[in-house]
Amino acid sequence: MNMKKSKVTLNHGAGGRQMGLLIRELIVEKLSNGILERLDDSAILKNNLSAGRIAMTTDSYVVSPLFFPGGDIGRLAVSGTVNDLTTSGARPYALSLAFILEEGVSFETISTVVDSIAKAAKEAKVLIVTGDTKVVEAGKGDQIYINTCGIGFIEDDALQISSHNLKKGDVIMVTGPIGNHEIAMLAARKGVDFDMSSVESDVAPLCLPMQKVLVKAKQLIHAVKDPTRGGIAGVLLEMSEHSQACIEIKESAIPIDKGVHAVCELLGFDPLYLANEGKFVIACEESAVAFVEEFFKDAKVIGKVSAQAQAQGEGVKKGVFLEVLSGGIRRIAPLETTQLPRIC
Structure with missing residues (x-):
């Protein structure tokens, strides 16, 4: 042939x-x-x-x-x-x-x-x-x-990892810089004039390092999400809705590569909504942070679960709230439009 x-x-x-x-x-x-x-x-x-x-x-x-x-x-x-x-x-x-x-x-x-x-x-x-x-x-x-x-x-029946399983006091982590995949797709498709040669998709299978985390952290890991379309904003909103929880994150703590940041500044993209194909967002007990960092070298703590309803109908201010660089608070809203179609 x-x-x-x-x-x-x-x-x-x-x-x-x-x-x-x-x-x-x-x-x-x-x-x-x-x-x-x-x-x-x-x-x-x-x-x-x-x-x-x-x-x-x-x-x-x-x-x-x-x-x-x-x-x-x-x-x-x-x-x-x-x-x-x-x-x-x-x-x-x-x-x-x-x-x-x-x-x-x-x-x-x-x-x-x-x-x-x-x-x-x-x-x-x-x-x-x-x-x-x-x-x-x-x-x-x-x-x-x-x-x-x-x-x-x-294999471990004690593992209950789900977006419905967040607990008050959990820390929110991301396993590395965000937004690389969608910006790489933009570079491949649009032929943008400025230099994006340093931006590559993060696409990778993450099962092996995550399995190593779970061996050590076990039930300390409460939720893991794959922030593809809709980015980390999308999965955090899903976690908040499913767990009836209030999630607070800090803009200063969110890892973003310089190339991705530059494109977002120029074109007006919000990196929180950019797709990733080789990152996890993790909600875990604070004692599990070191285990995540051991196997995901670029992992960062970006926030916490500040409140979570303990019973059906309990009044908790659910949602995702971002502390911006200037110190103000911005409520994260669901994405209403497509930033870039056919990215996966």
């Missing part, structure tokens, strides 16, 4: 010989494992747990362009899925991988994306165990869309 010259045709989605070649030579060969190679209609997985819970998530990826500073749609698909599983305290185990390909996309492009998927899956120590491929006519897609499903195991 000549990767550089070949392109997807409608025949590659028709269920015949050409579809078989594409799946076997362009996808399965790169993601090879004994489960996937069977090419059955469903994957049979061993449950090695005598106890515990199963976590499951699904996601779709329509990012444009496919390749951007720091990553691509393949790395994004694996990272986003395993990170969603990790937010429940699960150890990601296996993913499904479904492609929707546009007629005319080159085999070389697909091969590069699958290579990236294989690399990210190896980093995350997860298996790609089943999948699907469909082809749509030219002009009715945008090269490659990906859908995933992920499953993982929560």
